[in-house]
Amino acid sequence: MMFWSLLGIITVCYIGYRFIKALGNSIPILELLLLIAGLQWIVGPYIEYRTSFQHFKYYMYVDEVEYMQYAVPAYLTMMIVVFIGLSKLKKKQFPIDTFYQYSNYAVILVAVGFISEIIRSVAPGGLKFIFFLLANFKFVGAILLFFSKKKWHRYVFFLAIILLVFTSLKNALFHDLILWSTFFYMFWAYKTKPSFKLNIIILITGFFISTMIQAVKSDYRTLVWQGFSGSYTTLFIDILSKRLSGGLTKNTEEQEELNVRLNQGWIISAIMDHTPRVQAYAGGATVKDAIIASALPRFLNPNKKIAGGVENFEKYTGIMLGSSTSMGMSMLGEGYANYGKVGGMFFMGIWGYLLGWVWLFLFKKIENNIIILFFLPLIFFQVVKAETELVVVLNHLVKSLVLVFLFLWFTKKVLNLHFVNAENR
Template sequence: MEIWSYIGIASVLLVAYKFLKRLGKGLPVLELMLLIAGLQWIIGPLIEYASPSLHYKYFMYVTQAEYMSFVVPAYLVFTVVIMLVIKKRVELPFKLDQLKAYSDYGLKIFLIGLFFDLFGGALPGALGFFAFILSNFKFVGAIILYYSESKKLKTLFYLVILYLLLTSILKGLFHDFILWSTFFYMFWSLKYKPSFSRILLTIIAGGVFVITLQTAKFAYRAQITDNYSGNKLALFMNLMASSFLVDETEVAELDDGVDSNVRLNQGWIISAVLDHIPNNQEHLNGTTIKDAIFSAILPRLLNPNKTKAGGRENFRRFTGLDISSGTSMGISIIGEAYGNFAAFGGILFMGFWGLFLGKVWLFLYAKIKQNIIFIAFIPLIFLQVIKAETELVVVLNHLVKSMIVVFLFIWFAKKHLMWNFNK
């Protein structure tokens, strides 16, 4: 392996250690983001280079030396900047038990989320994102209720996890289940302060579950999209058991030949960007960055040419690869950084992006000090930010718009609903 590959492995291991150490002491959302990015941008590609999947499309388009000489320095700058900015605000000196005073508010927030989860789809398309944010209030409410003195209200926290799992099984989409379960685990750790060994054991068990899920989910999707008429829950459980107990290759027959690492490896898309730009497409010099900023600031009504979410447009533009209109693939922020600014400029951009996210964290940290209930909204605000495969327009749009919705809701609750946050 190249020297940058070893440095990349070491940096991801360090981030993983930081994440584990801060569980139970803080809310390591940015550390989780860095860990996911490291796994998908560095570890997944290294596995692919060592043991190629031989898939006709999902392969590394450039050499390991070329790939790692850009991605690892960009990841290191991104990581170091964030760690330096937030280093004094990584632990939470706040007493989260104060949330038990807001159980009634937590229940109302939960019901708002449940309402929009059930009926938000009836709203016009222009309000779809607004409905999506409010539908996730059910998870915010569940976090607040987890600290309730009422056992019945506290039970809602666990019922929400079960509800999320069941809806994920019915839809065949498990990304949000994994992310929200991780967020819930952070709050569980803050409440019970588990030992490092217990955290490590839990994370390993969670990792085994996720790997098993990744192996089974494509086989599951293949069957339910083929007009499966049986019990979906039973089908899912059987495939999970098969994935855990038998060799992965036996389950992969229903998986179109795509192995687990292809699902982890975001690097094949990033490498396609490195291969396509500037050989077939000139660097975009910040065009998509500017579009993302305007899209985040202006609503579609005032910005009719606003970039659409889903990644199809940028994927084709940055990689030169074809993608069907029904498929969603993101080039990731690090791929977008290279496509706009080349290697050195892309590394600098990742530093600025890390600085921005660190400043946002400090801003929200100050808000939590003023009003403890804000801490329950943090996972919602960072829901898209922590996804390593997502491009800037999606991340920035969600980050800005969700913060606006949350702050407007808190203001409305204080001003018109007379909620008292000084209990």
Template structure:
């Protein structure tokens, strides 16, 4: 860990940046540390794009943005949502959230990151020399699978949801190839995702895969730091635009809108830009609430143990059981979704068809309190770092395994999901991915 921490040279700038925030803006110590930490990891993600697969850095940056920056904005503006607001004082909240995310990252530093894209690129090139048709098969299969949903039993839909994501793996393979149509296919896959997101009103896949694939695009285009920064800013505005129109757009769909959905979405986005709500999201209480996941953690801190006792690790045990045991062996095992935990630990009601997660930090506090929750986040960091290290080691047997890692971490990198969701996804996706790699190797004698 000490060796890895020494290589994280940016950490030495967190202290002076913290002091600057305190002196210049009069911020509290934990708030200042949190903002400095957030800025460093956002910068680090952009810096490493094109050189590594920055899964853990991306997890850290997304959590910091939603658990630290979002709450900071909420504490320091005059807009207050009737429900989505910070339930405890800033000093109390930051004294838990900031150490929790720092300890998570420290836990991951016990294991070295070996996701060098140059080495991975050499392995992919060797693979494609042996079987150049593989990327096209993956793209075609991933594009076809969503159309089979109507014929798939509910119990298998999660598996087929994961299988549909192989189109991105195929597109990434193509980026490493000399194929003349590689960029056209990659753009086609991402355009298909954008159109599917607009048609359904669900934009998670588009945003997550845009972030997860950008590091491969940056490598192939050899983007400079300045270019990556500009693209990151544009991506941020895209995410804010989607968030600003999502609720109104879904309302149109719910009411049976039958026109052109792309035109509707673009029209709503244009309207948001013209009235200035996007460039000043803090003036819009709904918009501000969607940018801040810390309000849920603060609601947990307000409700536990005042109205609901600490869970004492029960939801963590349930999450492990639900992830490891199939339902026929544990018919009463916990279901993913977050609704029950949200209402239990925040004390807040939810609509019948609404589901919200309390996040790993919120669940850590609900089970173990402040210090126990911080320790839980450290242990989760240890596990994530160990798992990433194992993926690197298993790459000796499956040379392009890390190309598949975005599927493994698709739900894990999201800051709002709870323990049962992230662990369940990680384990089941791992079983599926290794099963696919075994099948490809056996069927076509290709060491993927």
């Protein structure tokens, strides 16, 4: 095993240990971000380099030495800078026994979420993203209600999970289910303080469930999107039971499909192979576009970049995508596409600094308004995804921050809801 690969695997294992250790003691969203990135940028490629079969398109376009010499140092740079930021936080346990006092506020959040979900389906294109964010308020409220002393309030928490499962089955899209379930578990663990061993068992179980979802998703999605009108739950269980009876992966092609979903490194390697050999470095062009797109609403910038990343993906990988396919370069790939190896490492360090700065900013605000703690999953919802590029991540981060603080201002100034942390009373 080469040095950079070994260092990368050890680093990801350390992040995994740190994430599990933090469960029950904090809300480790940045640790989750680093873990997902490490799994998809380092562990996935590491496995891919050691498999005997190769997908005709989704394979590693450069050799292991060249890839790991960029991916691991860049990942390490981001990780170190993030942890430096986290080290500046004062170790403090939030007053769980006072969270129930915000139950009425949580009910408002749930109501706003459900109403926005309805409006979202008929909202004009420029407002759909805003209503998408507002619709997710119901999950923020559900988490807060989990700490309520009223029994029916806690039922809302579990109802939100059931709703999430139903929506995922109906749309045949499971990304939101996996992420929100992880966030729910963070808050559940913060309340119940599970042991390190129990955290490992639950996370392994979650990983196994995610693997089963990935194994049946393609067949299930095909049937649902072709107009299936029966019970989605029954359909999913039928496909899953057939797959389990014959093994989760029926052949090497399906096994490769599972590896591809873990491995985002093939995209980064394609960028490294194509840029600058065929396509010149962007030199910060995509970064500039992302900053402008996140700073200005679409009605002020009608030509702003559209989330999805198809244009940049095709330009800097040289791979053409189908009309219904959307892929992003990832932050690591975008760093290379703009600045090359060394510049890409600095780019990842700057991104890590920005993440740490936002985290510190939010925790200073949480000292005066504990409600913000429960909005953290929504604010970082797209940010934790390792496959998304800067225009998607930054747009979500900025817009969600603005929306959350506007909502908090509105409820205080207009609805006259004042929430001072209990320990400050």
